Each structure stands twice: as C-alpha cells, then as structure tokens.
Amino acid sequence: MGYAEHRGTYYRARYKIAPGKYGTVQDAAGETIRFRTKREAEKAANNEEAKVRDQRRQAATPSQMSFGAYASDWYASQDLAASTMQNYRRHIEEHLLPTFQDKMLDEISRTDINAWEKEEKAAGYALSSVKTWRATLHLILEDAYDEELIDSNPATKRRGRGKRAGRSRHRSPEKVITDPLGLLLIAERAAILSGRDDEFVAITLMGYTGMRWGEVVGLETGFVRPESIRVEWQLYELDTGELVRCPPKDDSYRTIDSPEFLWRLVSDHTARITPSPCSCHSLTYVFRGLQPANRAAHRPGAKLVDVARLAGVSAATVSTFLNRPDVVAQATQVQVKEAITRLGYVRSAPSGEPAAHWRRNGFATWLFHPAATGWYPKKAPHDARPVPLLGEPWPGVPVRGRNAAGRANTCWTRIGPGLTPHGLRHTHKTRMRGLGTPPKLMDERMGHLDGTVQARYDHITHEMRMALLAGLTAEWEAALDARRAMCPSSPVTALDELLRSL
Structure with a gap:
C-alpha cells in the first residue's frame, strides 16, 4: 500500500x-x-x-502467473527444516495442485477456495488437516501478494461472519490417556510381542518423561545421565524412509529430571544390549528397531523366545536343544518339545532381527496398538482380530503362524482403546497435574514455552523438582505392587527383575 x-x-x-x-x-x-x-x-x-x-x-506471461508454476518456484526458494519441507510438499502436491494448478493467480477467488475447502471436508479429511492445508495456501498466496502478483490474498479468512452452524460436530476427540498401571501393562505387552526389552523400557520412558516419539528414537547413549535425560536431538522419519537427525521440535532442548528407577532402568538396558553405532548416522542409540516395517507382530511362525517362555526355560536352552539335544536334560526336552508343538514353531522361519531404528508406523500398528487394545488392526486382507494367546505363563504367549487363532485359548483385555504413543505425552502431563506440579516445571519437562508475564516471573526450585520425582516414584512403585499382585513374575526380563527385587 x-x-x-x-x-x-x-x-x-x-x-x-x-x-x-x-x-x-x-x-x-x-x-x-x-x-x-x-x-x-x-x-x-x-x-x-x-x-x-x-x-x-x-x-507477465500466463506461465508466470499460474498457481502451479508459482507454487513450484515458491517451494524451491524455501530453506526450512526437512520435516517442514516434506509437509509443505505433501500439502501442495496432494491437496492444492489438483484443484489450483492450472488457475492463474489472479483468477483464484475466495469462492474457489471456500468450495475447495468444503470438498476436502466432504471427502472425509479431518477438520484440523484441512485447516493446515488452507494455511499453506494462504502462505503461498501471501508471498504472491507481497510480490505484487495479486491485488489481495483470497485465502485470508474474513471475520465477523457470525457463529457457524455445526462447528461443534467437527471437534477433535478427546485424547486418550492411561494410568501408571495401564502404562506398565502396555509396556510389558509390547515387549512380549517383540520378544525383547527395548519396547518395555521405551514405553516406560515416554510415560514418565513425556518425551516425543522422535526424541526417544533419537536418544543417544551419551545423553542418558545419572538423574536426568538430556534431549538434544530427534530422528525425524521422512516419506522416503530416511531418518534425519535434527533438533527437537521448536528447538525444545532440555534436561529432564529422571527418578532413580527410570534412569537405572534405561542405563541397565543399555548395558545389557551393548549397542553399537548405526550405519546411517555412525552414532550409538539407546533403542533399536526391528526389521523394515517392524513386522515382528505379524510375521509367519512363532519365535524361539516364545517357545522359551512357554517351556519356562531360557532362549539359550531352546537353542541348545535344537542344535545339541543330547546335552539337555530329558525333562527339559519334553517341556521344549511340547512348547514347540503347541506354538507351531518352525525352525528357520523369518524373525524380527534388530534394525537400526524403529519405524513410527510399524511400532504403533504392530506393537503399541495391540498392546493397548489387545487387537491387531485391520490390514488387508485381514480384518481386525484379537491377539491370539496361550494363557500360560501369564500374561500370555503370542501364538503365531497358521491357524494361530485356532490354537489360541485366550486374549488380552483392552487397556486404552484409542491410546497412541503420543497419548503418553498427554498421560505424563496429566499425571504431573495430579501431583500438583507447578506449570513452569511441567512446561520444562514437556518442551513447551509459555510467553506470558506470569511465566516470566515464575521460577523452578530444587524442592519442586524433588517433590515431582518423589510423586512419580510413588506412582511407579504402586503400579509395580499392583502388577505383582496379578503375578509375581514376568516373561519380560527387565520387569521380572523389578518384580522379584521388591
């Protein structure tokens, strides 16, 4: 102007x-x-x-003024984080170009944009997603306006139009959370499904620190310290499958005070698995993934560790029986043979080998969701179905392979239908609120920034930190007591040691 x-x-x-x-x-x-x-x-x-x-x-020539040509040049000129660039590209290619690509910039009207937004909602997309795509469109057209290619930005929302009917129908559902016992049971189930302790330790860590998924996957061994966890990096998964090492969201670098039970659990886990540097970053991480797509939960055949659990022996004993049966006691041979028969174990069947890092979708779909709900999700050609289990030893041994459902005799009850890994951040914030934690300390742990005047004059004391750690420890111990009352042992090594130590 x-x-x-x-x-x-x-x-x-x-x-x-x-x-x-x-x-x-x-x-x-x-x-x-x-x-x-x-x-x-x-x-x-x-x-x-x-x-x-x-x-x-x-x-100007028409080619210089088309939305498609301008959006392409606009995207190429951006220099942002890899995650942001990926999101912008997805918004543009999948949702904006199909409608606006061939339109001249000065031909795009507010009516066109409102009609497009209505069509996206009618297609079943979440209201929050459509709002995000419109924000990207607004950003592109705002830059075109600044370059004086258009007279005004038609994507700008006009205010003062009154209350929109039906808005309450589009509210997002309330985020599902769980309690300390539910968190413990979900962590145990996930470890049973994967056949190792990584998932138990990781889920417990998320629930008691509020760390984001990428921060847990990107947790390097050097940042696990006595009495604290340092959040310095995250691993962000791109659509290409590449895991990019980048700063945490919104540069939320922070040191999270850790109760003694938690940092010892993580430290003992690291010492037990002795991780080596990954090939993609040449860095040593606390947690390992499973093979690509994390198919541990639905690959064919039972695993050797499943046989060991059902037989009540170690995995090494089962391996010895398969390779040198003459050195295994007769009674143990009978136990192992019976377990192999009941589980349908096939030697040399595909198994989940350790990979460098988890994949978000594989972890959530085949480990976390079944652990939280007791059901595998719908995945063509299979419908949603209960996790097939043998009831002994408690809390069950997953049955895999052909006719798994026919050989199973029990299944898990639901703990948190709708709970997601991100829901553990909501869980941690809610538990802190229940413990009376000051807002400033909660924001520090969550990696949030409060720019209000009240927050500016608010400070964290040593006593506040100690009170929170004491409260989290009390909840953890109560959850262990409740779990011990169900059964004094666990097939998950890390949890079994905790149950027997108290």
Whole structure:
C-alpha cells in the first residue's frame, strides 16, 4: 500500500514500484505534487501503486502467473527444516495442485477456495488437516501478494461472519490417556510381542518423561545421565524412509529430571544390549528397531523366545536343544518339545532381527496398538482380530503362524482403546497435574514455552523438582505392587527383575 510522507507544510504521496524501491507522485511536468492533507496523499499513492501492479500483470506471461508454476518456484526458494519441507510438499502436491494448478493467480477467488475447502471436508479429511492445508495456501498466496502478483490474498479468512452452524460436530476427540498401571501393562505387552526389552523400557520412558516419539528414537547413549535425560536431538522419519537427525521440535532442548528407577532402568538396558553405532548416522542409540516395517507382530511362525517362555526355560536352552539335544536334560526336552508343538514353531522361519531404528508406523500398528487394545488392526486382507494367546505363563504367549487363532485359548483385555504413543505425552502431563506440579516445571519437562508475564516471573526450585520425582516414584512403585499382585513374575526380563527385587 502507498503512504503519505509528511514534509512539514505538506504531504507527498509515496508508492511502491518494486521490492525496496518507492516512487513519488508527480504532475505532468515531473514536479512533486504537494497535498494539503494526509488522506489525499494516501489516496493518490494507492492509485499510482494500482497502476504499477496493472502494468506488471499485463507484462507477465500466463506461465508466470499460474498457481502451479508459482507454487513450484515458491517451494524451491524455501530453506526450512526437512520435516517442514516434506509437509509443505505433501500439502501442495496432494491437496492444492489438483484443484489450483492450472488457475492463474489472479483468477483464484475466495469462492474457489471456500468450495475447495468444503470438498476436502466432504471427502472425509479431518477438520484440523484441512485447516493446515488452507494455511499453506494462504502462505503461498501471501508471498504472491507481497510480490505484487495479486491485488489481495483470497485465502485470508474474513471475520465477523457470525457463529457457524455445526462447528461443534467437527471437534477433535478427546485424547486418550492411561494410568501408571495401564502404562506398565502396555509396556510389558509390547515387549512380549517383540520378544525383547527395548519396547518395555521405551514405553516406560515416554510415560514418565513425556518425551516425543522422535526424541526417544533419537536418544543417544551419551545423553542418558545419572538423574536426568538430556534431549538434544530427534530422528525425524521422512516419506522416503530416511531418518534425519535434527533438533527437537521448536528447538525444545532440555534436561529432564529422571527418578532413580527410570534412569537405572534405561542405563541397565543399555548395558545389557551393548549397542553399537548405526550405519546411517555412525552414532550409538539407546533403542533399536526391528526389521523394515517392524513386522515382528505379524510375521509367519512363532519365535524361539516364545517357545522359551512357554517351556519356562531360557532362549539359550531352546537353542541348545535344537542344535545339541543330547546335552539337555530329558525333562527339559519334553517341556521344549511340547512348547514347540503347541506354538507351531518352525525352525528357520523369518524373525524380527534388530534394525537400526524403529519405524513410527510399524511400532504403533504392530506393537503399541495391540498392546493397548489387545487387537491387531485391520490390514488387508485381514480384518481386525484379537491377539491370539496361550494363557500360560501369564500374561500370555503370542501364538503365531497358521491357524494361530485356532490354537489360541485366550486374549488380552483392552487397556486404552484409542491410546497412541503420543497419548503418553498427554498421560505424563496429566499425571504431573495430579501431583500438583507447578506449570513452569511441567512446561520444562514437556518442551513447551509459555510467553506470558506470569511465566516470566515464575521460577523452578530444587524442592519442586524433588517433590515431582518423589510423586512419580510413588506412582511407579504402586503400579509395580499392583502388577505383582496379578503375578509375581514376568516373561519380560527387565520387569521380572523389578518384580522379584521388591
């Protein structure tokens, strides 16, 4: 927009010619016109600026003005985090270009955008997703407006239109959380499904620190310290499958105070598995994934560790029986043979080998969701189905392979239908609220930033930190007591040691 510049006894009208370059309204003789009032000068400046925009549009070729061409150049000019670039590209290619690609920038109207938004909602997309895509469209068109390729931004929401009918129907569902015992049981089940302790330790860590998924996957061994966990990096998974090492979301670097039970659990786990540097980053991480797509839960055949659990012996004993049965006691041989028969174990069947890192979808779909709900999700060609189990030893041994459902004799009850890994952040915040934790300390642990005046004058004391750690420890011990009352042992090594130590 043009503006009026006060020159003491008069105003002169200034208008934008190009980025960083302004002209002055002149008469036919080339003399600066002196306006008596500010309003007159602004009006003349705006009129002159409109003429400049018209001349620029008339000189532009259609290819320079199409939304598709401009969006492509706009995307190429951005220099943002890999996660942001991926999201922008997905928004543009999947949701904006199908409708607006061939339209000229100055042909896109507010009516067109509202019609597109209505179609996206009718297609079943979440209201929050459509809102995000419109925000990206607004950002692109706002830059086009700044470059004076369009007169105004048609994606700008107009206010003051009154209450929109039916808005309450589009509210997002309340986030599902769980309690300390539910967290413990879900962690145990996930470890049973994977056949190792990594999932038990990781889920417990998320539930008692509120760490984000990428921060847990990207937790390096050097950042596990006595009495604290340092969040310095995350691993962000791109659509290509590449895991990018980048700063935590919103640069939320932080040191999270850790109860003694938690940092010992993580430290003991690291010492037990002795991790080595991954091939993708040449760094040593606390947690390992499973093979690509994390198919541990639905690959064919039972695992050797499943046989060991059912037989009540170690995995090493089962391996010895398969390779040198003559050195295994007769009674143990009978137990192992019976377990192999009941589980349908096939030697050399595909198994979940350790991979460098988890994949978000595989972890959530085949480990976390079944652990929280007791059901495998619908996945073509299979419908949703209960996790097939043998009831002994408690809390059950997963049955895999052909006719798994026919050989199973029990299944898990639901703990948290709808609970997701991200829901553990909500769980941790809720538990802190219940313990009376000050908001400043909660924000620090969660990696949130409160810019209010109240937060500026709020400070965290040592006593506050100790009170929170004591409360979290008390909840953990109560959950262990409740779990011990169900059964004094566990097939998960880390949990079994905890249950027997108290």
